[in-house]
Amino acid sequence: MSHERAQPIGETDASETDVETDAEASASDIETGADSIARALENAGVEYLFGIQGGAIMPVYDALYHSDLTHVTMAHEQGAAHAADAYGIVTGDPGVCIATSGPGATNLVTGIADANMDSDPLIALTGQVPTNFVGNDAFQETDTVGVTAPITKSSIFADDPDGAGRDIGTAFALAKAGRQGPTLVDLPKDVTKGSASEDPGMPELPDTYNPPVTAEPEAVEAASDALADADQPVILAGGGVIKAEACEELRSFAIEHDIPVITTMPGTGSFPEDHELSLEIAGMHGTGYANMALQHCDAMLAVGTRFDDRLTGGVETFAPDAEIIHVDIDPAEISKNIEADYPIVGDAKAVLDQFADAMVKSPSTDAWLEQCETWKAEYPMSYAAPEDEPVKPQYIVELFDELTDDDTIVTAGVGQHQMWAWQYWTWTEPRTWVTSHGLGAMGYGLPGAIGAKIAAPDRDVICFDGDGSFLMTCQELCVAVREDLDITVVVLNNAAIGMVRQWQDVFFGKRHMASEYPWIPEFDTLAEAFGARGFRIDTYDEAESVVEEAMAYDGPSVIDVHIDPDENVFPMVPSGGDNGLFALTEEQI
Ligand SMILES: Cc1ncc(C[n+]2csc(CCOP(=O)(O)OP(=O)(O)O)c2C)c(N)n1
Numbered sequence: 001m002s003h004e005r006a007q008p009i010g011e012t013d014a015s016e017t018d019v020e021t022d023a024e025a026s027a028s029d030i031e032t033g034a035d036s037i038a039r040a041l042e043n044a045g046v047e048y049l050f051g052i053q054g055g056a057i058m059p060v061y062d063a064l065y066h067s068d069l070t071h072v073t074m075a076h077e078q079g080a081a082h083a084a085d086a087y088g089i090v091t092g093d094p095g096v097c098i099a100t101s102g103p104g105a106t107n108l109v110t111g112i113a114d115a116n117m118d119s120d121p122l123i124a125l126t127g128q129v130p131t132n133f134v135g136n137d138a139f140q141e142t143d144t145v146g147v148t149a150p151i152t153k154s155s156i157f158a159d160d161p162d163g164a165g166r167d168i169g170t171a172f173a174l175a176k177a178g179r180q181g182p183t184l185v186d187l188p189k190d191v192t193k194g195s196a197s198e199d200p201g202m203p204e205l206p207d208t209y210n211p212p213v214t215a216e217p218e219a220v221e222a223a224s225d226a227l228a229d230a231d232q233p234v235i236l237a238g239g240g241v242i243k244a245e246a247c248e249e250l251r252s253f254a255i256e257h258d259i260p261v262i263t264t265m266p267g268t269g270s271f272p273e274d275h276e277l278s279l280e281i282a283g284m285h286g287t288g289y290a291n292m293a294l295q296h297c298d299a300m301l302a303v304g305t306r307f308d309d310r311l312t313g314g315v316e317t318f319a320p321d322a323e324i325i326h327v328d329i330d331p332a333e334i335s336k337n338i339e340a341d342y343p344i345v346g347d348a349k350a351v352l353d354q355f356a357d358a359m360v361k362s363p364s365t366d367a368w369l370e371q372c373e374t375w376k377a378e379y380p381m382s383y384a385a386p387e388d389e390p391v392k393p394q395y396i397v398e399l400f401d402e403l404t405d406d407d408t409i410v411t412a413g414v415g416q417h418q419m420w421a422w423q424y425w426t427w428t429e430p431r432t433w434v435t436s437h438g439l440g441a442m443g444y445g446l447p448g449a450i451g452a453k454i455a456a457p458d459r460d461v462i463c464f465d466g467d468g469s470f471l472m473t474c475q476e477l478c479v480a481v482r483e484d485l486d487i488t489v490v491v492l493n494n495a496a497i498g499m500v501r502q503w504q505d506v507f508f509g510k511r512h513m514a515s516e517y518p519w520i521p522e523f524d525t526l527a528e529a530f531g532a533r534g535f536r537i538d539t540y541d542e543a544e545s546v547v548e549e550a551m552a553y554d555g556p557s558v559i560d561v562h563i564d565p566d567e568n569v570f571p572m573v574p575s576g577g578d579n580g581l582f583a584l585t586e587e588q589i
Helices: 001-008 015-023 033-045 055-064 078-093 103-118 142-153 161-176 188-195 217-229 239-243 247-257 288-296 347-356 368-378 393-403 417-423 445-455 467-482 498-507 524-530 540-552
Strands: 048-051 070-073 095-099 122-127 154-157 182-188 235-236 261-263 277-283 300-304 323-328 344-345 409-412 459-464 487-493 533-537 558-561
Touching: 015 055, 033 055, 033 161, 033 188, 048 078, 055 095, 055 182, 055 188, 070 239, 070 344, 078 095, 078 445, 078 524, 095 103, 103 142, 103 182, 103 188, 122 142, 122 188, 142 154, 142 182, 154 161, 154 540, 161 182, 182 188, 217 300, 217 323, 217 347, 235 247, 235 288, 239 247, 239 347, 247 347, 247 558, 261 288, 277 288, 288 344, 288 524, 300 347, 300 467, 300 558, 323 347, 393 487, 393 540, 409 417, 409 445, 417 459, 417 487, 417 498, 445 467, 445 487, 445 540, 467 487, 467 524, 487 524, 524 533, 524 558, 533 540, 540 558
Parallel strands: 048 070, 048 095, 095 122, 122 182, 154 182, 235 261, 235 300, 261 277, 300 323, 323 344, 409 459, 459 487, 487 558, 533 558
Antiparallel strands: none
């Protein structure tokens, strides 16, 4: 029977699937609101749902029993939201998470907020108490639409069994269109159980929603002239470039006009870091040379970035001499944080095409590129790694980078380990850097790796985690084992919530209040308890062979790497500081 589809991934019987698909093709099979929801998900091309069962959502799960969808049962709803988010980042199509009312819905909130900050396409489906109980403080009742309204693009309360499927379609279309983001549909139990008969059709945007595509041609022409006349131009590529599938356009434009490219954290991978025009990453822990170029440029083409404070440092000191050309699909982002001299509203791909046409002459950048090379030589990304010291985390990141293919997907938790992964990996492809950028949600790494591996089963997936971050969602290892996912979790274990300890070192007189974890578990043993393989690295001598063994293992593995507990992340620009005044050592802060 089709309910075998609810079994772990890969156990579906294709012949049964075909039979069911045909049988389900007619609207007459829709009897309830839940059936219409399941059909809407199928119509939208959804393949996977990440979630956890519960009272108010049970009718929807019951309808899924007969559907073509694969449900991945997670250990915690936060894990479901992060896994769905990562699935969305890797595939470009919204990932779907599903939970019951009350605590199920509130446990999703961190993942929804994360998707909202990073403009990731995500759908959240939540059960709700029956409509006539709403407002009564019924068992497991939370005002989910109220709670999530500020952190979603759209939060819909389904109020009609026949309309419930269409609500899903609307949520799906909205999550993907324009500036992408999370949407939620709250599904009261009487609505999902109520009679329905209509096929919800394909996802459709509301008539009133018309996101911009091309920009005003005059605005692009004026901005192109400014860029062509500049002596020291840079391109700042944000996550919007990747979301808009505009990496090819970015690459050819930058190369055609010899303009150096800097990426934000979500924009990482939009331009290959092994290209000579790449200055890599900017902001609080960006490269010295990228930050120097940002501060000294005279024109900046910023595409699909919201100029967040970790990128800009102090807005009054940011790029003081630059004419700012800001391209964004969301007009609300233009001049929100950084005043734009050339505001340009449009889709990154379409607008970069317009720039390619409008830019009839190239700026003369020879001297500027030479200056950028000088900064590269002056401020190289480097770390001291004496042989007799505990292993340096940067070395472990570089080792994995060397031993894996370019299309390897890297996820991370939040903290120092995330910054080392970002700094010391050479990013050459989009949709390979999967982490919590704007929200900075510890615990993202492992569920993110699960979602990423399900999205891209043929690619290597590595999760760099901190001991603190791993402890927040390590229970998701049971999912990786159950679904037989070949992922490698690398815990850069400093027995501390290191990024907090780093800030205490530099801003709080080295008072380590509640930042050291002397009670840390043995992560290799913990992994084995879940049924994964556990490894441990203490020395440089054993590092390479352990990494190779873990990568060769066909299933989930965890490497507990005991790194130098005193290592800190540099370069560093203190919050609100001047990007040009980055510190390379603790003493310089
Ligand atoms: C859910 C959550 N709680 C608290 C924080 C604040 N915070 C930021 S970084 C950090 C330390 C993370 O420690 P760990 O995961 O061990 O990584 P490390 O910095 O040691 O590499 C903390 C507590 C956060 N970002 N997210």
